[in-house]
Each structure stands twice: as C-alpha cells, then as structure tokens.
Amino acid sequence: MKPTDTARPDHFHQVVDCQWGCPAHTDVPYYIRQIAQGDYTGAYLENRKSNVFPGILGRVCDRPCEPACRRGRLDEEPVAICRLKRVAADLSDDVRKYLPPKGTSNGKRIACIGAGAASLTVANDLLPLGYDIVMYEQHDKPGGLMRTNIPSFRLPAEVLDDEIALIVERGVDLRLNTKIDSMQALLDEGYDAIFVGTGAPRGKNLDLPGRYESDRIHIGIDWLEEVAFEHTDSIGENVLIIGVGNTAMDCCRTSLRLGGKNVKVMARKPRNWFKASEWELEDAEEENVDILINHAPKEFVVKDGKLKGMLFDKLHYDIDDNGRLSEPTIIEEVFIECDDVILAIGQDNAFPWIEKETGLELTQWDTPVVHETNHSSSIDGIFFGGDAAYGPKNIIWAVEHGHRAAISIHKHCEGEDISDRPPRGVNLLSTKMGIHEWSYSNDFDDVPRHKMNHVDLVKRFKDIKIEVELGFNAEQTAREVERCLNCDIQTVFTEKLCIECDACMDVCPTLCLTITENGEEDDLRNRLRAPANNKTQVLYVSDALPQTGKVMVKDEDLCVHCGLCAERCPTGAWDMRKSRISIPYASGTMHAAVASDK
Amino acid sequence: MSFLKKPKISHPGLPTNDIGLTVRDYEGAMSTLCAGCGHDSISSAIMQAYFELSVEPHRVAKVSGIGCSSKTPTYFLGGAHGFNSVHGRMPSIATGANAANRELNYIGVSGDGDSLSIGLGQFGHAIRRNINMMYLIENNGVYGLTKGQFSASADRGSTAKKGEANPYSPIDPVLLAISLGCTFVGRGFSGDKEHLVPMLKSAIRHNGFALLDIISPCVTFNDHEGSTKSYAHTRANLRETVYADFTEHHEEIVAQVEPGEYKNIMMHDGSRVGFKRVDESYDPTNRISAISYIEEHRAKGEVVTGLLYLEEGSSEMHSVLGSNKQAMATLPYSKLNPGTETLARIQKRWR
Numbered sequence: 001m002k003p004t005d006t007a008r009p010d011h012f013h014q015v016v017d018c019q020w021g022c023p024a025h026t027d028v029p030y031y032i033r034q035i036a037q038g039d040y041t042g043a044y045l046e047n048r049k050s051n052v053f054p055g056i057l058g059r060v061c062d063r064p065c066e067p068a069c070r071r072g073r074l075d076e077e078p079v080a081i082c083r084l085k086r087v088a089a090d091l092s093d094d095v096r097k098y099l100p101p102k103g104t105s106n107g108k109r110i111a112c113i114g115a116g117a118a119s120l121t122v123a124n125d126l127l128p129l130g131y132d133i134v135m136y137e138q139h140d141k142p143g144g145l146m147r148t149n150i151p152s153f154r155l156p157a158e159v160l161d162d163e164i165a166l167i168v169e170r171g172v173d174l175r176l177n178t179k180i181d182s183m184q185a186l187l188d189e190g191y192d193a194i195f196v197g198t199g200a201p202r203g204k205n206l207d208l209p210g211r212y213e214s215d216r217i218h219i220g221i222d223w224l225e226e227v228a229f230e231h232t233d234s235i236g237e238n239v240l241i242i243g244v245g246n247t248a249m250d251c252c253r254t255s256l257r258l259g260g261k262n263v264k265v266m267a268r269k270p271r272n273w274f275k276a277s278e279w280e281l282e283d284a285e286e287e288n289v290d291i292l293i294n295h296a297p298k299e300f301v302v303k304d305g306k307l308k309g310m311l312f313d314k315l316h317y318d319i320d321d322n323g324r325l326s327e328p329t330i331i332e333e334v335f336i337e338c339d340d341v342i343l344a345i346g347q348d349n350a351f352p353w354i355e356k357e358t359g360l361e362l363t364q365w366d367t368p369v370v371h372e373t374n375h376s377s378s379i380d381g382i383f384f385g386g387d388a389a390y391g392p393k394n395i396i397w398a399v400e401h402g403h404r405a406a407i408s409i410h411k412h413c414e415g416e417d418i419s420d421r422p423p424r425g426v427n428l429l430s431t432k433m434g435i436h437e438w439s440y441s442n443d444f445d446d447v448p449r450h451k452m453n454h455v456d457l458v459k460r461f462k463d464i465k466i467e468v469e470l471g472f473n474a475e476q477t478a479r480e481v482e483r484c485l486n487c488d489i490q491t492v493f494t495e496k497l498c499i500e501c502d503a504c505m506d507v508c509p510t511l512c513l514t515i516t517e518n519g520e521e522d523d524l525r526n527r528l529r530a531p532a533n534n535k536t537q538v539l540y541v542s543d544a545l546p547q548t549g550k551v552m553v554k555d556e557d558l559c560v561h562c563g564l565c566a567e568r569c570p571t572g573a574w575d576m577r578k579s580r581i582s583i584p585y586a587s588g589t590m591h592a593a594v595a596s597d598k
Numbered sequence: 599m600s601f602l603k604k605p606k607i608s609h610p611g612l613p614t615n616d617i618g619l620t621v622r623d624y625e626g627a628m629s630t631l632c633a634g635c636g637h638d639s640i641s642s643a644i645m646q647a648y649f650e651l652s653v654e655p656h657r658v659a660k661v662s663g664i665g666c667s668s669k670t671p672t673y674f675l676g677g678a679h680g681f682n683s684v685h686g687r688m689p690s691i692a693t694g695a696n697a698a699n700r701e702l703n704y705i706g707v708s709g710d711g712d713s714l715s716i717g718l719g720q721f722g723h724a725i726r727r728n729i730n731m732m733y734l735i736e737n738n739g740v741y742g743l744t745k746g747q748f749s750a751s752a753d754r755g756s757t758a759k760k761g762e763a764n765p766y767s768p769i770d771p772v773l774l775a776i777s778l779g780c781t782f783v784g785r786g787f788s789g790d791k792e793h794l795v796p797m798l799k800s801a802i803r804h805n806g807f808a809l810l811d812i813i814s815p816c817v818t819f820n821d822h823e824g825s826t827k828s829y830a831h832t833r834a835n836l837r838e839t840v841y842a843d844f845t846e847h848h849e850e851i852v853a854q855v856e857p858g859e860y861k862n863i864m865m866h867d868g869s870r871v872g873f874k875r876v877d878e879s880y881d882p883t884n885r886i887s888a889i890s891y892i893e894e895h896r897a898k899g900e901v902v903t904g905l906l907y908l909e910e911g912s913s914e915m916h917s918v919l920g921s922n923k924q925a926m927a928t929l930p931y932s933k934l935n936p937g938t939e940t941l942a943r944i945q946k947r948w949r
Binding site for chain 2: 074512562570
C-alpha cells in the first residue's frame with residue numbers, strides 16, 4: 001500500500017466516526033470535552049455552527065452519529081451523543097451576544113419558501129453576509145415539520161421557539177400565514193434567488209376497500225399537524241397505527257395522550273425490518289404500545305358508516321442465508337377491532353404550486369431535478385433543500401442542505417460558479433503537555449451508557465405537553481462525557497523517528513498497531529496483530545521505516561485513543577494531535593472561530 | 599513509565615487459545631521501565647509464547663534476581679507464581695523451587711549484570727545441574743538501573759553514552775553455556791519477535807535448562823552510535839543462522855522448506871522443533887562446530903542468532919537424581935517427614 005496521505009482532510013475526518021457520520025459534520029468529541037469542562041455555552045456554540053438547532057436536535061435528532069460511534073463497536077453501546085447535546089443546550093447561557101448580527105445590506109433579496117429547518121439554516125448562513133431574507137410560511141408559526149410532525153412531549157414548543165428566534169430576530173422578514181401557491185408569481189417578484197424548503201408534506205394514502213366510508217381513518221402527518229395546532233384533541237380508545245416508522249411511533253404515543261387506551265402498531269414485516277429508530281421503538285414500548293408483526297392491511301371494515309376495525313392478512317416469511325426476506329405467504333385472515341386508524345406509511349414531497357410554464361424540470365415522480373451537492377434546480381437561481389429536495393430524510397440532513405444551498409446562493413449572487421465548492425481542511429495540534437500528560441482525558445472509562453430518565457408512566461399522560469425525557473442530570477453527564485473515546489485526538493506517526501522497538505505495538509490495548517512488510521491491502525489486513533475485518537475503517541500505513549524498511553500499519557477500527565502508544569514511544573514518533581476539520585460555510589470557513597471569538 | 603493503567607478493553611475479535619484465553623489474559627501489571635525498552639518487547643513475546651502454547655498462567659513460576667530485566671516478571675503473566683530474589687541468586691531459588699515442585703513451568707528472567715557478573719557462579723551451576731527451566735538473559739550491555747556503566751557483556755571498544763570506550767573483553771553467555779554443557783542454547787533479539795516467539799516456545803518445552811540470550815537494547819543508556827547493543831547496530835549486524843519453528847505434538851507440520859536444509863527434533867512431550875538452517879554448513883547439534891562458528895562470526899563483529907545448540911534426549915535434574923516422580927510439594931506430610939523413629943533407625947546405621 002502507498003503511505004497514507006494524511007494531508008487529505010478526509011483521512012483524519014473519517015477516523016472521527018461520529019463527525020464523519022453526521023451530515024452536518026458536528027465536531028462531537030470537541031463539544032463533549034467542552035461539556036466535560038463545564039463550558040456549556042461553548043459546547044452550544046460549537047454545535048450551533050454546524051447543526052444550527054442544538055436544543056431541538058439534542059432531543060429529536062435521528063442521530064446518525066450514534067450507530068457510527070466507535071464505542072459501539074468496542075463495548076456495544078455508543079456514547080449518548082444526542083443526550084449530551086441536549087445538556088449543552090439546556091445549560092447554555094443566552095448566546096445572542098456571540099452570534100454575528102445581520103450584515104450591512106448587500107441589496108440582494110432571497111425568498112425562502114417554508115420556515116422549516118432547511119430555510120432557517122439558509123437564513124442563518126446568509127444573514128451575516130447582508131442578504132435580505134423573505135421567508136414565507138403557510139402556518140401561523142414557523143418551524144415546519146419540526147413543529148407539525150413532532151409531538152410536544154418529545155419537543156417542547158418553547159425549545160423550538162427559542163432556537164428559531166435566534167435566527168428570525170436577527171432580521172428575517174418572516175411572513176406567516178402566507179401560502180405560496182404560484183412559483184411563477186414568486187419569480188415575477190424579482191428575487192435574486194429562491195430557496196424551496198417546503199418539506200415532504202403529503203402523507204401516503206392506503207387505498208383499500210372501505211377507505212372513504214369513514215372519517216375515522218387519518219393520514220398520520222396531517223393528524224399530527226392537527227394535534228400540534230390543537231384542532232384535534234381526542235381519539236377513540238382502540239387505535240390502529242399502520243406502518244412502523246418514526247411517524248408511526250409519534251402517532252401511537254400521541255394517541256395515548258388523547259384518549260387512546262388500546263393502541264396497536266401494525267407492521268408488515270418482522271422487527272429487524274422496522275423503519276423506526278430503535279430508541280423510538282423502545283420509548284413506545286415503554287408506554288405499552290403493542291407492535292404486531294407480519295400483518296398486511298387488507299380492508300377497512302365499516303358498518304353503517306361506523307369504522308369497526310380492519311382486516312389483515314397474517315404473513316409468514318422465510319429468511320434466507322443472506323438475511324433477506326422471502327416473498328411472504330398468507331397464513332390466515334385476521335380481524336382487529338378499532339375506533340380509529342392512523343396511516344403512517346410514508347410521505348412524499350408535493351409541488352402542485354409549481355407551474356409547468358416555469359420550465360422547472362421534474363423527474364418521473366413529479367419531483368424537481370435537484371443537483372446532489374449544490375442543490376440547484378434546472379432554473380438558474382432556484383434551489384431546493386430539506387425534504388423538498390430528495391424526499392423525506394431528517395432534520396440534520398435538512399440543516400446540511402441549508403448550509404450547502406446557502407453557499408450556492410451566495411456564489412450565485414456573486415456571479416461565481418456554484419459547482420466550484422470551497423474545500424475542506426484539516427488542522428492538527430499536539431496535545432502533549434508533559435512526559436505523560438495530555439490535554440485531554442485519555443484514560444479509558446469502562447462505565448456503561450447511561451439511561452435517560454423519563455417522567456413516570458402515569459404522570460406523563462396527563463398533558464400532551466409534558467416532555468417525557470428529563471435530560472441527563474449532573475452525575476450522568478459527568479460520567480457519560482468520559483465514555484467518549486476522543487477519536488478526534490489523532491495518532492500521528494512520523495516514520496523517520498521510529499527505531500522499531502515495538503513498544504507501541506506491545507502496549508496497545510486493542511492491538512491495532514503492527515510493524516510488518518508492506519503489501520496490498522487485503523494481504524496486509526490478514527497479517528495484522530488483531531483481525532482487521534471491518535473494511536469500512538481505513539488502514540493508516542506509514543512510509544518505509546528507517547532500520548528495516550518495514551511499514552507501521554494502524555487499523556483505525558478499534559483504537560481507543562488512550563495515547564499509550566505515544567507515551568511508550570521513546571522517540572516521539574507517535575504523537576496525539578487534535579484534529580480540527582474545517583468545514584466551509586457561506587460566510588467562510590469556520591472551525592475554531594466561534595469558540596475563540598467568545 | 600505511564601501513569602495510567604493499560605485499559606482493560608480489548609479487541610472483541612481477539613482469537614482464543616485451546617484453553618479459551620486471549621493473549622491479553624497473559625498480561626501483568628503496567629511496565630515501569632523506560633519507554634522503548636527492549637525488555638518490554640521480550641515480555642510481550644513471552645506472553646505470546648505462553649498464549650500460543652495454551653499454558654495456564656497459574657502453572658508457571660517466574661523467578662528473577664535484580665536489575666531492569668529482573669523487574670519484568672511483574673509485567674507479564676499476572677496469574678503466575680513469582681519470586682524476585684537477591685542479586686545473582688535467582689538460579690538457587692529456581693533450583694530449590696524446581697526441586698520442591700517439578701510440575702510447574704519455570705521461567706527465570708535475568709540480565710547481563712545479574713547473570714554474568716555477580717551471579718556468574720550460580721548461573722554456571724544451574725546449567726551444570728540441568729534444571730528444567732527457561733532461563734532468559736535480557737542482554738543490553740549496560741547497568742541500566744545504575745545509569746549506564748558497562749556490563750560484563752559489553753564488547754571491547756564499544757562506547758558508553760558519554761563516549762568512553764570499554765577496555766575489557768566481553769563474556770558471551772552463549773559460548774559460555776555451550777562450553778558448560780548447556781542442553782539448549784539460543785540467541786534472539788527483542789526487536790525481532792517473529793523469530794523470538796518460536797524460540798521461546800521451544801525453550802519452554804525443552805526438558806532441561808534452556809538458555810536464551812536476548813539482545814535487548816537499553817534505549818536510555820545504550821542506544822547511541824558506538825554502542826554494539828543498539829537497535830540500529832544489532833539490526834545491521836544480525837546473522838540469523840538457524841531459524842527454529844515450533845510445532846505442538848497435535849499439530850501438523852506445515853512449514854514449506856527445501857529438503858536437506860531442515861531437521862526436526864522431537865521434544866520429550868512429543869512436540870517438535872524444526873531447524874531451518876540459513877547457513878547450510880551449520881549443525882546445531884554439534885557443540886564443537888557450534889562454538890567455532892559463533893567465535894568465527896563474533897570476530898567479524900556479527901551477532902549470530904537463532905537456536906544455536908540443542909542436545910537431544912537431555913536428562914534434567916530430577917531424572918539425574920532419580921527423585922520422586924510426584925512433586926514433593928504435593929506429597930503428604932507423612933511421606934515428606936517419615937518421623938523420629940525412622941530418623942533414629944537411619945542414624946543407627948552409622949553408629
């Protein structure tokens with residue numbers, strides 16, 4: 001193998017699994033250390049720079065960082081990253097004085113359609129540059145799907161209001177109760193750019209017999225929206241939820257708070273094929289929701305205009321050697337009684353308000369053709385982001401889309417090429433403080449992941465606004481931060497200093513270092529001291545060593561970043577260096593900027 | 599030394615040996631030696647060897663004298679028995695322990711100071727008695743604990759850290775051992791575990807006294823230019839002569855070698871040591887030719903390594919003495935001490 005090119009920002013970036021896995025590339029280990037040091041405001045700002053809504057995401061993020069966490073590969077449970085984010089948000093001071101004010105107007109006007117996560121991020125990034133942002137929202141409150149689809153027992157309205165205010169009050173021209181129903185009309189207003197962040201607001205229907213004979217069959221996200229705006233405040237005692245994604249989990253738990261007593265979630269496939277996040281399933285099951293597997297909806301049974309229940313086909317699947325499901329066979333027909341049915345089987349984006357005459361190119365599913373990285377559409381100056389761009393994803397992806405679109409909009413308005421993207425960078429700084437002292441907590445702490453405390457099962461159903469999760473207390477926080485493996489403190493090797501004494505190899509607790517003859521990757525992986533079967537994790541290969549011409553190979557997979565290799569190295573060939581990945585934003589590259597401004 | 603303990607967390611995919619242990623189960627306490635010390639690397643090779651042989655750690659007894667090397671038994675096989683004895687007197691402790699309990703697996707760890715200066719006499723007699731043990735000399739050519747004076751193994755003309763040259767000729771433990779009739783003699787290098795581990799395994803399985811002289815650079819006092827025991831000098835002058843590989847009796851021999859250059863020797867427990875001669879003229883079962891070969895290359899400044907001499911069918915101390923087959927330590931008290939009446943009867947014979 002060729003020596004690893006560590007100057008390429010992606011090399012050290014992908015070692016930081018959580019940051020690499022996060023669509024917005026939040027520097028997780030960095031803010032966890034800030035929390036450990038009690039700098040909650042700093043941690044909040046560090047979060048805010050990349051993910052804009054730490055308080056919201058600290059509660060309801062889809063957490064792609066957690067399955068990616070190295071700790072999960074070592075002792076099964078990842079660091080509770082999301083919960084720690086909430087700690088930063090809960091304990092942070094008011095950050096208003098640290099946020100850049102709206103810049104002197106540059107005379108450019110940008111329209112953002114929809115006041116959800118993507119549009120708000122665009123506004124957040126463009127305001128300091130002096131853009132005038134006009135944001136259109138059909139409802140009487142901003143927030144988009146974060147407000148309408150996420151029930152308040154998971155995300156209190158105050159948290160949403162606070163974080164949206166941090167953007168809007170800096171000078172967004174927010175026009176509530178203003179539904180855009182013509183793209184052409186908007187184009188005629190002469191904006192310098194238009195950003196479409198209208199989400200995926202159309203819940204999928206289930207067109208089975210009986211579907212239109214009762215008004216007790218609801219579309220999940222529409223129903224959640226009615227609940228959010230307090231247009232609906234009750235439901236029957238027996239409720240069936242069709243579908244087993246995260247929306248289904250919100251629907252079943254919301255039903256329990258509106259009078260549902262016997263709530264069943266009906267899944268077509270076995271548990272391993274559920275779409276909902278594991279923790280959302282757990283939270284629903286804690287509230288005694290039944291989840292029935294292998295039931296395919298067949299018919300709504302309505303008698304005399306009254307919904308009686310639903311017919312299902314009970315299915316049987318075989319699982320083949322590759323873990324794939326076979327075509328199901330029907331075992332029997334089952335009738336399940338109910339008063340209400342909520343359909344939570346997915347959602348689509350919908351653009352009935354974009355006229356054909358505008359010339360906007362659409363795909364075969366009537367969704368806009370959107371460029372993957374710069375978010376441009378076929379019309380110069382119109383950009384799409386969030387669920388509106390590529391269909392339903394999640395909040396953190398919407399934020400990242402907003403960042404990227406903001407760069408594109410800025411370039412578009414400056415007359416630059418939007419496909420010429422600003423580069424990422426990497427900066428390394430040694431953490432060595434003394435002979436065996438490092439500026440980070442390098443010892444491995446073997447405490448298990450802390451469980452979130454919840455409001456007790458009786459109290460929580462009294463009011464839909466009671467937030468179920470209590471947040472980590474001081475002790476939980478203090479212990480959980482120590483579980484972080486500090487993957488951003490990189491092991492950096494300088495081959496010309498190495499005398500091949502093997503000390504690093506011998507001391508490494510996970511045996512991730514090997515000095516051996518060079519070879520091709522597959523061959524090298526077989527010759528390392530411990531199995532290196534996880535090919536998603538890179539090998540860090542040195543140049544030829546001075547004494548024998550062998551190479552130092554590090555399997556990044558299970559390194560716990562304890563720094564013992566560097567402590568036991570007599571020549572300083574290994575060093576522990578903090579990597580800061582610089583991520584470009586519309587207002588310039590930021591990494592340590594916010595923290596040092598403070 | 600590091601302030602933190604080596605984390606207990608380990609690679610979830612680590613292989614286990616025949617008794618279900620991973621190599622990490624053979625660890626001891628965190629080393630307090632200088633970072634980069636050759637001795638730590640040897641400790642690591644020892645753990646690997648015992649792991650591969652599936653020896654239960656509590657069936658091993660570690661004995662040592664005084665010096666950097668003699669501290670190291672603390673850093674491997676935490677579950678083993680141990681005795682850190684007086685300077686140069688480890689062979690006596692080992693002899694006594696072995697006499698009392700022949701069932702344990704003995705490893706003596708010593709250094710060039712401990713064995714070749716103060717303990718030279720004891721060293722010679724342990725060889726002569728052919729105690730069933732593995733005896734390691736972690737040889738760095740200096741007294742590390744007292745800050746780098748030349749030891750008895752330092753080569754004439756090699757220089758100390760501050761530049762003064764050594765006026766005395768060295769004692770070569772390998773030549774000494776062969777000439778004293780040692781039944782298993784090898785030399786290794788701490789920076790070459792690939793060869794060291796199979797040699798350690800062969801030595802552990804040898805029925806008798808197995809001496810391994812292991813060049814183990816002292817990073818703090820003897821790793822400079824002018825030293826003949828540095829990492830760089832050893833690597834540049836290493837002459838790998840006989841590569842030993844070790845096969846347990848239940849394993850198949852898989853080494854692929856040309857016929858004629860390979861020789862298998864059966865150990866008393868049925869395991870086999872295979873000799874691959876890099877230098878075809880070398881015969882590791884012939885004392886006289888071994889001595890002249892080593893001398894010849896020493897004159898050229900080369901460090902001959904490998905399993906250099908092995909006596910087939912060696913008789914260790916207990917078989918020479920014809921002592922009880924069962925370990926004395928496990929005999930009932932009535933057998934160990936037959937009582938005053940028996941003593942009186944024996945004494946009566948000489949009256």
